[in-house]
Amino acid sequence: MDSTGSLLVSGVWFLRNIIGVIIKPYETYRRIVDHGRLGELFYIGILLAGYFALASLVKEASFRPFLLTRQFVALSTTAAVSFFLASTTIWLVGRLVGGTGSWQRITLAWGYTMMPTLIWFLATSLLYVLLPPPRTTGVLGIAFSIVYLVFSVTLFFWKIVLSYLTIRFGLRLDAKKIAIVAGITVPLFVVYSIAMYRFGVFRVPFL
Amino acid sequence: MKLSFRGQAEESQGDPSLITRDDVKTMRDVTYKKFVRRWEEVMDLPPQTLGPFTKPYKKLTRRLKVMPWPWLILVSILIVVGLYVLVGSAITFLVTLLQRGF
Numbered sequence: 487m488d489s490t491g492s493l494l495v496s497g498v499w500f501l502r503n504i505i506g507v508i509i510k511p512y513e514t515y516r517r518i519v520d521h522g523r524l525g526e527l528f529y530i531g532i533l534l535a536g537y538f539a540l541a542s543l544v545k546e547a548s549f550r551p552f553l554l555t556r557q558f559v560a561l562s563t564t565a566a567v568s569f570f571l572a573s574t575t576i577w578l579v580g581r582l583v584g585g586t587g588s589w590q591r592i593t594l595a596w597g598y599t600m601m602p603t604l605i606w607f608l609a610t611s612l613l614y615v616l617l618p619p620p621r622t623t624g625v626l627g628i629a630f631s632i633v634y635l636v637f638s639v640t641l642f643f644w645k646i647v648l649s650y651l652t653i654r655f656g657l658r659l660d661a662k663k664i665a666i667v668a669g670i671t672v673p674l675f676v677v678y679s680i681a682m683y684r685f686g687v688f689r690v691p692f693l
Numbered sequence: 694m695k696l697s698f699r700g701q702a703e704e705s706q707g708d709p710s711l712i713t714r715d716d717v718k719t720m721r722d723v724t725y726k727k728f729v730r731r732w733e734e735v736m737d738l739p740p741q742t743l744g745p746f747t748k749p750y751k752k753l754t755r756r757l758k759v760m761p762w763p764w765l766i767l768v769s770i771l772i773v774v775g776l777y778v779l780v781g782s783a784i785t786f787l788v789t790l791l792q793r794g795f
Contacts, residue, residue: 512758516734541795610795619792621785631788632773638791639769640762647757647765660739661750690794 496525507598507648515595515651519587522594530597531566537608538562544611564687572596572675572693576653579670585657595652602645603692606638 503526506514518526542557543549573596577589613634621627653664679691743750756764777784 510759511761512754520734544795607795610792614792614795619789621788621792623782623785627785628777628782631785632777634788634791635773635776635784636766636769639772640765643765643769644761647761654738658738661741661743688795690791 492523493525493528496523497529499523500526500529503598504601507601511647511651515598515648515655518598519591519595519655522591524590524594527594527597530600533604534565534600535562537604537611538565541607541611544614560687561692564682565692568678568682568691568693569596569600571678572671575671575674576667577657579667580653580657580659580663583659583663583666585653585659585663585667587655587657592652592656595656596649599645599648599652602641602648606641607690607692609637 499522503514503518503522506517538558538561541561542554546553546557548554570593573593574589576596577585577587577592580587580592617630621631650664653659653667657667659667675691675693679688679693682688682691741747741750741754773784
């Protein structure tokens with residue numbers, strides 16, 4: 487199969503897996519790790535690039551090509567570096583505690599955990615334009631805050647579930663070892679997120 | 694669709710709607726292969742045992758394996774309402790911070 491055909495097949499798998507991680511995350515993650523193709527990361531990358539283009543417009547709030555391009559490059563480069571750093575860290579720590587998976591499998595599985603992140607950032611960017619902060623302490627402000635927080639916490643839990651499945655299937659680890667991997671990697675991610683905040687790239691970590 | 698046996702199959706040769714014994718054997722083979730593949734998938738992972746927490750863990754994960762949304766949303770609502778009861782209208786500050794967080 488040529489590269490175009492391979493990319494098309496990866497696209498079909500990507501669509502199938504996107505629906506799967508929403509409806510049947512457990513079964514789908516097993517399939518992603520066992521039969522997934524690295525080409526699926528291309529489509530995840532396209533979705534992320536689309537979001538960064540939109541976020542650049544919202545952040546800059548002007549149509550000056552140089553500033554927009556600079557913002558886009560800064561966001562996408564940082565996100566790409568964060569993505570590969572995160573998946574590599576998980577893989578290395580997982581191997582240290584006895585995991586058996588390959589880096590490719592972990593990277594692909596981690597790619598799908600970017601979906602909750604992407605949805606949250608996209609919704610937050612759009613809401614920033616439609617209902618700009620600050621929120622008031624009136625009834626409508628509190629009602630919106632509750633709905634927004636429920637949405638955010640739900641996506642956060644979904645992210646945790648997908649991250650857990652990444653380690654479970656990607657590294658073939660049991661719950662105790664997954665807890666050890668999380669105990670080592672989460673503080674590292676916190677330090678990295680603080681650094682990103684200091685550099686002014688992402689206030690909420692894009693992981 | 695009717696299941697035909699050897700004698701009947703001979704009588705109704707050429708009728709594609711009938712299932713022959715060979716078809717049944719093929720189906721058995723396919724089902725068996727699926728079963729073996731599924732068995733290998735399941736046995737590939739180490740079993741989850743968490744001592745006294747194994748039972749609640751299994752209960753929790755069973756709900757999260759297929760269509761986890763009702764449970765995720767329910768738990769989120771409980772947490773957010775709990776937070777609102779604790780800090781009151783101060784949750785709007787948290788939301789303001791998050792909205793500027795992208």
